[in-house]
Amino acid sequence: MALLWYSRRECARHPLELALPHGAHSLTVRLDGEPIGICRDGVWQRFRDGVLWGAQSRFVVRDTTRLGPVVGVQFQPGMAAALLGGVASEWSGRHVEVAGEWMEEARNAATPGATLEVVEGYLLRLRPRPVDAGIAFAIRKMGNVESIEALRRECGYSAKRFIRGFEEMVGMSPKRYSRVLRFGAALRELQRGVSPNLAQLALDCGYCDQSHLNREFQAFAGITPGEYRPVRADWLHHVAIGREKISKTTLQLED
Numbered sequence: 001m002a003l004l005w006y007s008r009r010e011c012a013r014h015p016l017e018l019a020l021p022h023g024a025h026s027l028t029v030r031l032d033g034e035p036i037g038i039c040r041d042g043v044w045q046r047f048r049d050g051v052l053w054g055a056q057s058r059f060v061v062r063d064t065t066r067l068g069p070v071v072g073v074q075f076q077p078g079m080a081a082a083l084l085g086g087v088a089s090e091w092s093g094r095h096v097e098v099a100g101e102w103m104e105e106a107r108n109a110a111t112p113g114a115t116l117e118v119v120e121g122y123l124l125r126l127r128p129r130p131v132d133a134g135i136a137f138a139i140r141k142m143g144n145v146e147s148i149e150a151l152r153r154e155c156g157y158s159a160k161r162f163i164r165g166f167e168e169m170v171g172m173s174p175k176r177y178s179r180v181l182r183f184g185a186a187l188r189e190l191q192r193g194v195s196p197n198l199a200q201l202a203l204d205c206g207y208c209d210q211s212h213l214n215r216e217f218q219a220f221a222g223i224t225p226g227e228y229r230p231v232r233a234d235w236l237h238h239v240a241i242g243r244e245k246i247s248k249t250t251l252q253l254e255d
Contacts, residue, residue: 002024002074002075002076003073003074004072004073004116004119004120004123005071005072005073005074006069006070006071006112006115006116007069007070007071007072008068008069008070008112009064009067009068010067010068013240014064014240014241015063015064015065016061016062016063016064016240016241017061017062017064017231017238017239017240017241018059018060018061018062018221018222018223018238018239018240018241019038019056019059019060019061019062019237019238020059020183020187020220020221020236020237020238020239021055021056021057021058021059021180021183021220021237022056022074022180022184022237023055023056023057023077023170023172023177023180023181023184024055024074024075024076024077024080025052025053025054025055025074025075025077025080025081025088025091025171026052026053026072026073026074026075027050027051027052027053027072027073027075027080027098028050028051028053028070028071028072029049029050029051029070029071029072029103029106029107029119030047030068030069030070031068031069031070031071031106031107031115032068032069032107033048033107034066034068035047035048035066036051036062036063036070037062037063037066038051038060038061038062038063038095039060039061039062039063040060040061040093040095044063045095047095047097048097049097049098049099049103050097050098050099050100050103051095051096051097051098052080052084052091052095052096052097052098053095054088054090054091054092054093054094054095054096054171055077055088055091055092055093055170055171055172055177056093057093057172057176057179057180057220058093058219058220058222059220059221059222060095061241064240069112069115071106071115071116071119073119073123077139077169077170077177078131078135078136078139078169078170079128079131080171081168081169081171082128082129082130082131082169083123083126083128084126085129087168088167088168088169088170088171089167089168089171089172091171092167092171092172093171100122102118102119102121102122105118106118106119131169132165132169134155134156134157134165135155135162135165135166135169135170136169137155138151138152138155138162138166138174139166139169139170139177141154142174142177142178142181143178143181143185148174148175148178151174152174162174179216179220180220182205182206182207182216183216183217183220183221184236185205185206186201186202186205186207186213186217186225187228187230187236187237188236189201189204189205190225190228191230191233191236198210198213198214198225198226201213201225213225221239223239223241
């Protein structure tokens, strides 16, 4: 796993929050019995147990009117399917409800530390299946190569095998995953600079120009780079958003 975390936010001034894509799978469990509300493409889902976030390549909207204790894990790219079973491409862009006895044990834990120990114990009991070593190598190298085609040749795979293996492990194609990584680099640069030069930022992150950055950013985040304001400095993929920014005909908070 890449990150095991616990959060307890009692309230938020914003009713909705954009969850921006990062290319990895996540597992989230609400600990107080309240549902986790997620909206994608105008359709709300409410998850009473745990929710597996498939690899996303565009934003979703979270309901932040019902906050409370949450525990979760963000998996290393390519490892969720190996640990949980299944094929990552089947979860791509989806949110799947999952349940297990360990979740109830986590809810009954006395402290946040004890809760994390329960989740860590569950993960350590999993028996991961073998992964494709060539694709695992490509995943590690993806953010540091100029050419996906050159990386494919370095792995020694045909184009068809490379794309299929990547989708099965990561949940998206090599090209799309590379674009999500580039988007993440743009988020980090935006957070780092007070008044960033977007034209220079675009070039630094691998975009052709500022227009290219704006188009990609809008596609992945639903907002422009100038509108990007993370909830916290270390929560780059969480952006507060008010109802006025969302079409009332496509997104409605459930009563």
